[in-house]
Amino acid sequence: MPNYTFTVNGKTVTVDAPADLPMLWALRDKLGVRGPKYGCGINVCKACTSHLDGEAFNPCVTPVSDCSGKEVTTIEGLADGEDLHPVQEAWLEQDVAQCGYCQPGQIMAAVALLKKTKNPTDAEIDAIQNVCRCGTYFRIREAIKSAAAKM
Numbered sequence: 665m666p667n668y669t670f671t672v673n674g675k676t677v678t679v680d681a682p683a684d685l686p687m688l689w690a691l692r693d694k695l696g697v698r699g700p701k702y703g704c705g706i707n708v709c710k711a712c713t714s715h716l717d718g719e720a721f722n723p724c725v726t727p728v729s730d731c732s733g734k735e736v737t738t739i740e741g742l743a744d745g746e747d748l749h750p751v752q753e754a755w756l757e758q759d760v761a762q763c764g765y766c767q768p769g770q771i772m773a774a775v776a777l778l779k780k781t782k783n784p785t786d787a788e789i790d791a792i793q794n795v796c797r798c799g800t801y802f803r804i805r806e807a808i809k810s811a812a813a814k815m
């Protein structure tokens with residue numbers, strides 16, 4: 665099988681995998697990076713949301729070969745050592761998570777939104793497509809606004 669080299673959370677890694685292996689399985693099964701969650705596998709639920717070269721992407725539908733030479737960031741790579749990212753801090757302050765399953769993807773989507781839009785409107789926040797079966801949308805919105813105010 666071919667090798668693909670890329671960085672994950674700042675560390676260079678090489679995986680031996682078929683070109684069409686979804687990046688989600690390269691991360692979870694080959695590299696043990698399990699923050700990105702599997703929900704649907706068809707780019708609908710967004711539970712797997714992570715960043716590729718700083719932009720939100722969905723590794724369940726991105727072949728590992730498309731990540732060659734790129735920078736992948738998952739929820740595990742968001743904090744700076746012991747210092748949480750401001751969005752993670754806001755999530756804790758607002759007590760956003762319920763079961764927690766969708767939350768890594770929600771946080772990564774929120775960080776991507778705030779990179780592009782410093783003070784998002786309710787409509788811009790609601791345009792995030794990540795599904796939360798526990799219905800934490802109101803607290804997500806409050807946490808994004810609180811993080812935006814601090815960043």
Ligand code: FES
Pocket residue numbers: 701702703704705706707708709710711712713722723724725
């Ligand atoms: S697992 Fe549902 S969008 Fe990736």
Ligand code: FES
Pocket residue numbers: 761762763764765766767795796797798799800
């Ligand atoms: S917190 Fe349970 S699915 Fe979102």
